[in-house]
Amino acid sequence: MGLLTNMFTNNRRKSRPMLKKSVLTPQPVFPSVQENIQFMQEALFHTDDLLRQTVSIPGHTSEFLFMYTMCDQSKIREEILKPILDNRDGDLEGILISMRANRYDDLEKVIDLLVKGYAVLFIEGMEECFVIEVKSSHVRSVTEPNNEKTVEGSHEGFVESIIINLQLVRKHIENRNLVVKRYKLGNETKSEAVIVYLQNLANPKLINEVDCRIQNIDADNISSAEIIEEYIEDKSFSPFPQLLHTERPDRVIGNLLEGRVVLLAEGSSTALIMPVTFFAFYQSPDDYSFRSLQGSFLRFIRLFSFVISIGLPAYYIAVVSFHYEVIPQDLLLPIKRSVEHIPYPPILEALFLELTIELLREAGIRLPGPVGQTIGIVGGLVIGDAVVKAGMVSNAMIIVVALTAIASFVVPSHEMSASVRMLRFPVMVAASLFGFFGIVYSVIIILIHLCILESFGTPYFAPVAPLRLKDWKDTIIRFPQWMMKQRSNDPAPQKLDLQRSSGEERQGNE
Amino acid sequence: MSNTEYQITPGQLVFLITQTQIGVGLLGLTSKVHNVAKGDAWISVLLAGMLAHLFIFVMWCLSRRFPSFTLYDYLPVLLGKYIGKFIQFVYTAYFILVASYIILQFSSTFHDWVLSNTPRWIIMGIISGVCLYLIRESLRTIARFFVLVFFCNIxxxxxTAYAYLHVNFLYILPVGQAGIWKITEGAHYAMNAFAGYELLLITFPLVEGGSAGKLKAATLANLFTAVLYTFAVFTSLIVFSPPEMELLPQPLLYMVKALTFSVFERLDLYFLSLWAVVTTTSLMGYMFMASKGLANLFRAQSNHQNAAPYTVALVFIIVVFFQNPLLIDVFGKILSIANYVFLFGIPFVLFMISILFKVTEVRGSTE
Amino acid sequence: MRLGIILFAACFIAMLLSGCWDQQLLKDDRIVYIVGFDLGSDGKLQTTTAILDVSGSQKGMKPFSEIHTVSGYTSRHNREIMDLEVPGRVSASKVLVILFGEALARKHIYPVLDVFYRDPRSALNAKVAVIEGTTRDAITMKLTGTKLISEHYNKLIKSAEKATNVPNVNIQFICSPLLDQGDDFAVPYIKIAKTPSINGIALFNGDKMTGTLSREESMLYLLMADKLSKTASFTFEVNKEGKQNPEKYISIDVQSIKRKLKVNVQGNRKIQVPLDLNLKVNAIEYPKNHLTKQILDRLNKKLSKELTRKAQVVTQKMQKANHDGFGIGRRIMAYYPNTWKNLNWKEDYRKVEFVPKVTVEIVTHGIMN
Structure with a gap:
């Protein structure tokens, strides 16, 4: 075994064993400005974007350091130079207060701040240094996320800044129970992440579990929420996503109010919602802006799309290569005619087309907007027509694959769409080997997997397995709001009751 | 033992028992019973259902005396270490054999109807593999899955109900034509199909709630099975004339074969696919019981999960080397008699012993 | 995790090893849509089939039938012989229509059908019909339209079913009465002149054809068997006088029927079957017009009398053919099991006394009087 591993892993470089988390010894501030600056420059390896500037505070020799790539010039003028100019005759304390400077005596800490975009002011003879926030921020405006568009309702979307994102959330839940917990993740990146939850709703066990999993991350590079996901999800090798990604504040708010926990990270506009169930991926904020009947209809369509996108190509393959008896008499002739001169077995036909569609999709994303659309049309029409004319693929197969492709893009969640597209290949192969028998058993395996899977202790396939019909009101169908008396049970919220009897009397009187 | 973390609800117990009961017997039931009881086969099935209920009651009485023990746990308490172990071994062997019988029947039916050229060991391997995947999990997950696939029964x-478009109720008249003795004999053949409620013996301590609720759950499960079986048998009886019935080993399947809709034809293929799911769950039920037994043979009160792969491997080896159709027939006959011993005989004797010697569960001896 | 890898590997290997054992690709099979059986010259069985041929490109090019005739000992034997003639594998799993030549049908049909009942792939919903003459002529016939021969027969039978001209049967439905002593079936009886046309029904006793009924009789037969389909229309001469020929006639369409069939056993042998048939009909054509109350009453009486007389003819024909199409035997088995034991149904059926009584009531007459 060892030999094989060596042969196939090409491991010539040996990584140095990772050191235990090194605790830096505090470095007191030197009394002389020069020494301090010397030290800082050494510590940052004379990086060229570290600038020093002398300022003249009356009676003191002082100089400040900042990283110009991280700082806003106008802020430096506003925050540092202006107070000094304004207080030409004032005392040092007054200047520092108007600078809103913080005192630090540990240079190691100061280095971290410097990297973040703070300016450090050293004053000759003082055992402290002063840190002033002059961070430049380039924040995108709050726009509707591209991949989660809705017809009606809120058009806000998260941005890359954690502060603004939290603001968007707090704005809608003005509640003292909304708790934010901060984490610094990544030994090298030290990026900021927060979890948000409602103290009076979210299950303490769940919070504990999430907290524990996040605390346990001990990695060098954590740069975005999606990376954190892989560290905290239950089963990384499951085809199904176990955390819901969203860029929509209204979706986050809805989930918070059901007692779920939301993770936000600096630098990514994606919020992760946990725990989630399979059906959460098939819900869209649109369902709530429609009325209940229309909303339920849309949900049905989406769940139906799941069945189609996993089952249809497999069913077609099984039918034309094993059980063509099931085709009704009148349909047999057209299908027979279309497959008559195809040289390949149906499974190859299907794989060829499915892969073509995946290629087109991938190409469409990479290419710039207008060209992307053209590729879609050119690919769809030209290739589709040409392969049929060339006799490589049958007409019926084109219909099947196109339907499947459309169905797989109905899913509101991007990750679920990807996993569904992936899952249908094994089912197709099974169908080509054993016909219906193969489909049945591959579907059983998928169902068993869904039953086994849990997301932070919540059964993934709830409320279908374990069956809880009460929760169907807001998962598979959507009841009118006033009829949803209870929160859904899957995140195990502390309070189950949602409302008493609002709106019922009016309905009863009719 | 009764770790609350892995307990199931009485509602889940209903589905567990039903799904274990309904299985491979469903298709062949009608012709087996009809051979003896003729047009009264449906009465035989009902009778068998009631008899099964009596057995369930005995099992319940026995299990109630040991509310936090499974059958395997109290066998040594009642019979002493060696005899207890022996009976435990016999039960495990019985469950393994039933599981093998299910696979054999399943593969031969599939062989006859759809996959006539595919080597049987592949079908057997697939079904065993799928079973293994599920029974490696906790009982709670198994129960969840069973609830999920219950829709197949519906x-x-x-x-089946579509067959009512062309029926002749005269075929079952006059009621009681076969005579009581023949009907009872028919019930004997139907008993086999009802087996599966012995799950109660094994899962009794793993179900939440009081014992009354458990009895209710088992009753409901058996009721559903009895109704489904009676419905299926009754429908086949009124679709096929008696002489034709004698020619058909799987009338239910044959019946749906001729149904035609504008979208679907040859419903038997869809029917078989659904039936495959139902059979697989029944197999999973037995595999679960067998692996629980196997685990307990080696270490008392241990989890079934560790023994699951060995059970499945054992069953697979048995079925691969045991494919002679005549032998399978004999095998089935032996099992149908062994049924009474394991489902009624032993539990009844144990119950008597437990009453006579006033053996019940000692509080605190559980942990 | 490790287990998962092993399972995956096992699946993968199974996939590579497999030759897809049971695969039967639709494109490789030659689909038989219609099959006819005749009694060959030397006592052999002669099979004629039309096989679907969809050559040419995917569009355009209408499909046509490739016709083969072979003879052998059994229908399976014939299929094997045919396989040698036909390029590609012959598959009978989508057969639409099975035709029997009258000569063969009068001998036996079950041995021929056995292969259809036994083969798990076969189509049990195929229509059955008897051809006056040979099926070979019926299948090789050149049609004027563009329909395939199989489609032609299929649609012909289906539309006749809708009009209650022939019973709705397929090879599965005839199997029960075929094997049952106390029940018999009938199938469409097709005549071939210039084009094939439904010419009533062929009555069977067991698996032997024993008689025929004309179109009108078969309609009445079906109504008496309580098997009204979508429509059932008769045309009768009701007026002796009338200026023009059409004025003598009335056409009625049966809207709903109520049938009462009883089996009375008196003594041990004497079996009487009163059969009350109540028809509610729609007058769909009456050129003489003026359907007033009195005229309606007169017509009702006249029609009832006429139909009762015809019903008697039908029962006589059935008894002559020994055809127990109403399942009288089954009823005796069900309600008088002791009597049944003493009966020799083959002989005794002819002695059964049918008392048909038809009452007609015109309930609507279109949108004019």
Missing amino acids: AVIII
Whole structure:
């Protein structure tokens, strides 16, 4: 075994064993400005974007350091130079207060701040240094996320800044129970992440579990929420996503109010919602802006799309290569005619087309907007027509694959769409080997997997397995709001009751 | 033992028992019973259902005396270490054999109807593999899955109901034509199909709630099975004339074969696919019981999960080397008699012993 | 995790090893849509089939039938012989229509059908019909339209079913009465002149054809068997006088029927079957017009009398053919099991006394009087 591993892993470089988390010894501030600056420059390896500037505070020799790539010039003028100019005759304390400077005596800490975009002011003879926030921020405006568009309702979307994102959330839940917990993740990146939850709703066990999993991350590079996901999800090798990604504040708010926990990270506009169930991926904020009947209809369509996108190509393959008896008499002739001169077995036909569609999709994303659309049309029409004319693929197969492709893009969640597209290949192969028998058993395996899977202790396939019909009101169908008396049970919220009897009397009187 | 973390609800117990009961027997039931009881086969099935209920009651009485023990746990308490172990071994062997019988029947039916060229060991391997995947999990997950696939039974009922477009109720008249003795004999053949409620012996301590609720759950499960079986048998009886019935080993399947809709034809293929799911769950039920037994043989009160792969491997080896159809027939006959011993005989004797010697569960001896 | 890898590997290997054992690709099979059986010259069985041929490109090019005739000992034997003639594998799993030549049908049909009942792939919903003459002529016939021969027969039978001209049967439905002593079936009886046309029904006793009924009789037969389909229309001469020929006639369409069939056993042998048939009909054509109350009453009486007389003819024909199409035997088995034991149904059926009584009531007469 060892030999094989060596042969196939090409491991010539040996990584140095990772050191235990090194605790830096505090470095007191030197009394002389020069020494301090010397030290800082050494510590940052004379990086060229570290600038020093002398300022003249009356009676003191002082100089400040900042990283110009991280700082806003106008802020430096506003925050540092202006107070000094304004207080030409004032005392040092007054200047520092108007600078809103913080005192630090540990240079190691100061280095971290410097990297973040703070300016450090050293004053000759003082055992402290002063840190002033002059961070430049380039924040995108709050726009509707591209991949989660809705017809009606809120058009806000998260941005890359954690502060603004939290603001968007707090704005809608003005509640003292909304708790934010901060984490610094990544030994090298030290990026900021927060979890948000409602103290009076979210299950303490769940919070504990999430907290524990996040605390346990001990990695060098954590740069975005999606990376954190892989560290905290239950089963990384499951085809199904176990955390819901969203860029929509209204979706986050809805989930918070059901007692779920939301993770936000600096630098990514994606919020992760946990725990989630399979059906959460098939819900869209649109369902709530429609009325209940229309909303339920849309949900049905989406769940139906799941069945189609996993089952249809497999069913077609099984039918034309094993059980063509099931085709009704009148349909047999057209299908027979279309497959008559195809040289390949149906499974190859299907794989060829499915892969073509995946290629087109991938190409469409990479290419710039207008060209992307053209590729879609050119690919769809030209290739589709040409392969049929060339006799490589049958007409019926084109219909099947196109339907499947459309169905797989109905899913509101991007990750679920990807996993569904992936899952249908094994089912197709099974169908080509054993016909219906193969489909049945591959579907059983998928169902068993869904039953086994849990997301932070919540059964993934709830409320279908374990069956809880009460929760169907807001998962598979959507009841009118006033009829949803209870929160859904899957995140195990502390309070189950949602409302008493609002709106019922009016309905009863009719 | 009764770790609350892995307990199931009485509602889940209903589905567990039903799904274990309904299985491979469903298709062949009608012709087996009809051979003896003729047009009264449906009465035989009902009778068998009631008899099964009596057995369930005995099991319940026995299990109630040991509310936090499974059968395997109290066998040594009642019979002493060696005899207890022996009976435990016999039970495990019985469950393994039943599981093998299910696979054999399943593969031969599939062989006859759809996959006539595919080597049987592949079908057997697939079904065993799928079973293994599920029974490696906790009982709670198994129960969840069983609840999920319960819809297959409903679909089976719906498909069967379509046969009512062409029926002749005269075929079952006059009621009671076969005579009481023949009907009872028919019930004997139907008993086999009802087996599966012995799950109660094994899962009794793993179900939440009081014992009354458990009895209710088992009753409901058996009731559903009895109704489904009676419905299926009754429908086949009124679709086929008696002489034709004698020619058909799987009348239910044959019946749906001729149904035609504008979208679907040859419903038997869909029916078989659904039936495959139902059979697989029944197999999973037995595999679960067998692996629980196997685990307990080696270490008392241990989890079934560790023994699951060995059970499945054992069953697979048995079925691969045991494919002679005549032997399978003999095998089935032996099992149908062994049924009474394991489902009624032993539990009844144990119950008597437990009453006579006033052996019940000692509080605190559980942990 | 490790287990998962092993399972995956096992699946993968199974996939590579497999030759897809049971695969039967639709494109490779030659689909038989219609099959006819005749009694060959030397006592052999002669099979004629039309096989679907969809050559040419995917569009355009209408499909046509490739016709083969072979003879052998059994229908399976014939299929094997045919396989040698036909390029590609012959598959009978989508057969639409099975035709029997009258000569063969009068001998036996079950041995021929056995292969259809036994083969798990076969189509049990195929229509059955008897051809006056040979099926070979019926299948090789050149049609004027563009329909395939199989489609032609299929649609012909289906539309006749809708009009209650022939019973709705397929090879599965005839199997029960075929094997049952106390029940018999009938199938469409097709005549071939210039084009094939439904010419009533062929009555069977067991698996032997024993008689025929004309179109009108078969309609009445079906109504008496309580098997009204979508429509059932008769045309009768009701007026002796009338200026023009059409004025003598009335056409009625049966809207709903109520049938009462009883089996009375008196003594041990004497079996009487009163059969009350109540028809509610729609007058769909009456050129003489003026359907007033009195005229309606007169017509009702006249029609009832006429139909009762015809019903008697039907029962006589059935008894002559020994055809127990109403399942009288089954009823005796069900309600008088002791009597049944003493009966020799083959002989005794002829002695059964049918008392048909038809009452007609015109309930609507279109949108004019």
